[in-house]
Amino acid sequence: AQSVAQPEDQVNVAEGNPLTVKCTYSVSGNPYLFWYVQYPNRGLQFLLKYITGDNLVKGSYGFEAEFNKSQTSFHLKKPSALVSDSALYFCATYNFNKFYFGSGTKLNVKP
């Protein structure tokens, strides 16, 4: 079975501080992992993906994610948070013709 888990419903961080949004995965075979961001009443926007290669993946808007096979994690990170980063973040895995999404983490960045 394919699944991803996001253990935090909400993450609060001050502007300028580093942020981490956590994701763990459970997949059969090689993991194909993605991060998407959703702003209110908007569709999901692709941030980054891990297919193979370097464990540190860089994506849009200064985000990056670290693939850790031993911990089965794919945490999303950003060195310095912006208020405009406040949104809902979804981790996802892809297998057999569909994406499986986590439950989402609401990121609140306070000025």
Place this chain on the structure above:
Amino acid sequence: AAGVIQSPRHLIKEKRETATLKCYPIPRHDTVYWYQQGPGQDPQFLISFYEKMQSDKGSIPDRFSAQQFSDYHSELNMSSLELGDSALYFCASSLAGQGQMNTEAFFGQGTRLTVV
């Protein structure tokens, strides 16, 4: 760049009515996905198409059907609507190919369906 286009953006229907949601994928993308997102929930997979053929089916009620046409646009048909069908319906497309997994999906802005 062209994105995934969904229409209508908003739709209000009464119980037991029917609704048709349309999706226009990114040109040359061969795979279309439909997802349903209830309030405060993660997107739930409904159905996908690869090269106009249904490739996978998720938790889609029997009252719903979908198809992909020769021009690659897709329609989600929903009949005998229930209050619980109120949700945001997303379409996504990708250049996945059958069994290929190295590409991301691009999502439309969604259709917000409200059943009253």
